[in-house]
Amino acid sequence: MYTSRDHTTLKSNHISTKINSMNQAVSYTDEDLVRGIRENDNRMLSVVYKKHFSMIAHFILQNSGTEQEAKDIYQEAIMVFYEKLQEEHFLLTCQIKTFIYSVCRRLWLKRLREKGKYVGKVDDYEAFIVFDETTTDFEEKEKQFSSMAKALDKLGEPCKTIIKDFYLKNLSMQTIAEKMGYTNAANAKNQKYKCFLRLKKIFFQCYDQ
Amino acid sequence: MINNTFTRLKMSFVDKYETIEGYINGVLSEEERLRFEEQLAKSDSLRKEVESHRAFAEQLRWYGKRQTLKEQMDLLHQEMTVTTSTPVTTATKTSWKHTWKRHLYTVAVAASVALVTVIGILWNVRNYSSLENKQIGYYQALKKDLDEVIATQRDLVERSEEAKVKALPVPPVNSTATAFAIARQGYLITNYHVVKDARAMFIETKESTPQRWRVEVFHKDKESDLALLKIVDTTFTQFNYLPYSLRTEMAALGEEVFTLAYPRDDMVYGEGAVSSKTGFEGDTIAYQISIPVNPGNSGSPLLDERGHLIGMISGKNTKEEGAAYAIKAKYIQALVDSASVKDEALRTSLPRYNQIQYLKRPKQIEQLQDFVFELKIYAQTFSE
Numbered sequence: 001m002y003t004s005r006d007h008t009t010l011k012s013n014h015i016s017t018k019i020n021s022m023n024q025a026v027s028y029t030d031e032d033l034v035r036g037i038r039e040n041d042n043r044m045l046s047v048v049y050k051k052h053f054s055m056i057a058h059f060i061l062q063n064s065g066t067e068q069e070a071k072d073i074y075q076e077a078i079m080v081f082y083e084k085l086q087e088e089h090f091l092l093t094c095q096i097k098t099f100i101y102s103v104c105r106r107l108w109l110k111r112l113r114e115k116g117k118y119v120g121k122v123d124d125y126e127a128f129i130v131f132d133e134t135t136t137d138f139e140e141k142e143k144q145f146s147s148m149a150k151a152l153d154k155l156g157e158p159c160k161t162i163i164k165d166f167y168l169k170n171l172s173m174q175t176i177a178e179k180m181g182y183t184n185a186a187n188a189k190n191q192k193y194k195c196f197l198r199l200k201k202i203f204f205q206c207y208d209q
Numbered sequence: 210m211i212n213n214t215f216t217r218l219k220m221s222f223v224d225k226y227e228t229i230e231g232y233i234n235g236v237l238s239e240e241e242r243l244r245f246e247e248q249l250a251k252s253d254s255l256r257k258e259v260e261s262h263r264a265f266a267e268q269l270r271w272y273g274k275r276q277t278l279k280e281q282m283d284l285l286h287q288e289m290t291v292t293t294s295t296p297v298t299t300a301t302k303t304s305w306k307h308t309w310k311r312h313l314y315t316v317a318v319a320a321s322v323a324l325v326t327v328i329g330i331l332w333n334v335r336n337y338s339s340l341e342n343k344q345i346g347y348y349q350a351l352k353k354d355l356d357e358v359i360a361t362q363r364d365l366v367e368r369s370e371e372a373k374v375k376a377l378p379v380p381p382v383n384s385t386a387t388a389f390a391i392a393r394q395g396y397l398i399t400n401y402h403v404v405k406d407a408r409a410m411f412i413e414t415k416e417s418t419p420q421r422w423r424v425e426v427f428h429k430d431k432e433s434d435l436a437l438l439k440i441v442d443t444t445f446t447q448f449n450y451l452p453y454s455l456r457t458e459m460a461a462l463g464e465e466v467f468t469l470a471y472p473r474d475d476m477v478y479g480e481g482a483v484s485s486k487t488g489f490e491g492d493t494i495a496y497q498i499s500i501p502v503n504p505g506n507s508g509s510p511l512l513d514e515r516g517h518l519i520g521m522i523s524g525k526n527t528k529e530e531g532a533a534y535a536i537k538a539k540y541i542q543a544l545v546d547s548a549s550v551k552d553e554a555l556r557t558s559l560p561r562y563n564q565i566q567y568l569k570r571p572k573q574i575e576q577l578q579d580f581v582f583e584l585k586i587y588a589q590t591f592s593e
Contacts, residue, residue: 054562168273
């Protein structure tokens with residue numbers, strides 16, 4: 001019984017997305033988009049990105065935010081959406097639009113509370129889902145991400161470049177040593193070790209603040 | 210000696226770190242791996258160290274992925290703001306060029322024919338323009354209609370495969386008005402009173418890129434004096450994202466408003482304020498506004514300070530100075546809603562987010578001008 005009801009809601013979601021996306025040049029269903037993003041198709045991500053910004057901008061501007069804040073929150077939500085889709089067992093049980101709106105809504109409420117501007121209610125323009133505590137790791141992730149960005153900034157050169165080259169760009173120590181002008185890879189390794197320890201320390205400082 | 214020990218000690222830390230990293234990344238040799246695992250089994254603190262290292266390295270890589278994604282999104286964001294400011298379509302331009310090339314010869318003949326016929330026609334044109342209740346100079350009208358004749362001739366040539374132009378009569382433009390886009394798919398709004406006797410209509414814009422499309426009435430509402438037009442040209446693809454959103458709640462008395470219109474061949478900007486919440490003789494469908502308007506202003510958009518669409522200019526009071534009337538946005542919404550039965554695309558036609566609200570007026574107009582058109586109405590059809 002329960003499953004069949006679920007099935008019908010999914011189906012109707014599907015149809016309404018088709019209608020919504022009619023004003024795109026080519027229309028994709030939510031299913032197409034989800035599959036595309038799972039397969040790392042950048043085009044699909046760009047379709048999703050461009051489609052929903054105006055909705056979020058409207059929501060945030062109407063609830064005492066700025067355009068820049070709208071952009072930040074929106075990008076955060078798109079990243080959450082993208083990362084969720086990379087998880088093997090994640091199942092999207094609502095429309096993409098609803099998911100993004102709900103994440104943005106939650107993040108924005110949190111931001112408002114932090115700013116001390118939360119008045120107990122916001123103007124809503126869309127249907128939204130309420131996340132339970134187990135699925136709200138995206139708030140934690142937002143914090144981790146900004147702490148890491150701050151830590152890397154504080155780390156300074158040449159550490160920042162070495163760390164980025166090795167951990168993010170997967171360059172070999174030999175290449176890094178040549179690039180940074182170290183006489184040999186051992187010196188570069190030495191430097192990397194120091195940088196790694198320092199970054200770790202700064203990161204946790206930033207995180208705990 | 211001390212120094213030496215210190216270096217060795219430090220090296221061993223580095224070595225340990227390198228080994229942990231190698232172990233995590235799976236690049237240790239078989240022998241190294243076994244030796245390390247042996248040590249791991251013995252030492253709890255080493256195991257903890259490996260775990261913390263692994264977690265942090267993962268965190269870093271995750272950060273990197275996110276960072277790339279963020280950069281990608283910033284580009285998309287830029288693209289999004291750029292596409293809204295570029296001119297409407299390029300597809301039309303190329304196909305126009307193509308047609309032009311193909312018909313160059315026939316058009317040349319037609320143009321010369323046109324010049325001959327013009328002399329005969331001018332007399333009529335003069336009569337027409339004096340009939341037209343328009344406040345444009347005589348010279349302007351003359352020139353305007355001459356251009357019109359040539360343009361119409363060219364159009365006719367395109368329609369008939371053989372260039373039998375001589376025999377075709379050329380209907381002059383009977384009236385002009387303004388129309389503005391309401392949906393990307395080629396829908397426009399204007400007044401019902403300007404289109405009710407029309408046999409053929411074209412919209413034209415000369416801002417950024419000159420465009421000319423044939424339009425037909427798609428939906429109308431006599432009561433509120435509104436008509437929804439649709440571009441029927443096959444060369445038309447779609448408009449850019451519309452920059453304005455509809456504001457259906459009541460405008461306040463004294464609110465500053467502006468309009469863009471074609472009372473003559475070039476776009477004219479007018480500004481004023483909402484001077485009454487009701488229109489002619491208390492008509493609740495309209496606002497009274499203090500913008501000087503002229504015939505030809507019919508169907509021009511009325512926007513508030515931030516560029517929200519709050520109405521459409523429809524008429525003026527000939528007995529009162531500076532009293533014009535604009536149909537409220539609420540009724541535009543109602544028309545679009547009732548037309549959306551025929552085309553679902555209309556349901557989500559206008560953006561909810563107004564992209565021009567923080568721009569200065571000249572910039573706002575720059576964004577708006579591609580969506581406001583001169584509407585040319587022919588009461589006679591072309592005989593083909």
